[in-house]
Amino acid sequence: MDVREKYEAFKALVTERKAEFEALMDFVENETSYLTAPASTRFHLSREGGLLEHSVNVCENMLKLRAALAPEVTEESCVITALLHDLGKAGMPGHPLYIPNQPTAKQKQYGYGPSVPYRTTEKLTYLSVPVRSLYLISAHFPLTEEEAQAIVYHDGQYVEDNRSVATKECPLLFLLQYADSWSCFVTERKQR
Numbered sequence: 001m002d003v004r005e006k007y008e009a010f011k012a013l014v015t016e017r018k019a020e021f022e023a024l025m026d027f028v029e030n031e032t033s034y035l036t037a038p039a040s041t042r043f044h045l046s047r048e049g050g051l052l053e054h055s056v057n058v059c060e061n062m063l064k065l066r067a068a069l070a071p072e073v074t075e076e077s078c079v080i081t082a083l084l085h086d087l088g089k090a091g092m093p094g095h096p097l098y099i100p101n102q103p104t105a106k107q108k109q110y111g112y113g114p115s116v117p118y119r120t121t122e123k124l125t126y127l128s129v130p131v132r133s134l135y136l137i138s139a140h141f142p143l144t145e146e147e148a149q150a151i152v153y154h155d156g157q158y159v160e161d162n163r164s165v166a167t168k169e170c171p172l173l174f175l176l177q178y179a180d181s182w183s184c185f186v187t188e189r190k191q192r
């Protein structure tokens with residue numbers, strides 16, 4: 001199965017809040033750059049469609065972790081948080097967060113492209129990626145508290161802002177955090 005087929009199959013696992021999820025994904029796919037955005041400016045999957053590839057990788061790994069460690073967590077919560085934890089990387093409707101980088105004057109002179117494929121736009125008010133994800137999703141979809149926690153704190157203790165959640169993590173957050181790390185640092189290193 002290619003990325004797009006996996007993506008469609010994962011979305012079909014959301015059944016309890018199907019209508020709300022369809023409305024959310026209609027917004028995400030048609031009004032934001034989610035389907036075309038890169039996953040980062042220079043690190044993992046910094047190419048068109050990289051964010052979708054990353055989201056699908058996280059979903060695939062998260063469902064495996066869930067099956068092995070926490071079958072009591074719903075597949076639906078895994079799919080929603082995995083596919084949309086990095087939605088903030090799509091920026092706002094009409095304003096992608098990551099925009100194609102331009103070569104410097106010197107790079108142009110010698111016929112080189114930019115050293116980094118994308119850069120972060122200055123046009124948006126600062127929000128961290130997880131907070132922007134929550135902001136965008138919440139306007140269209142009724143997340144559970146656990147889903148909100150998983151999305152906001154998905155970088156775990158890598159990020160200093162997340163100190164407050166230490167020892168208070170729900171299983172869904174751990175599944176997302178581990179699946180995200182595994183995807184970035186193992187799966188996607190092989191997909192470069």
Ligand SMILES: [Fe+2]
Nearest residue numbers: 054085086180
């Ligand atoms: Fe991620």
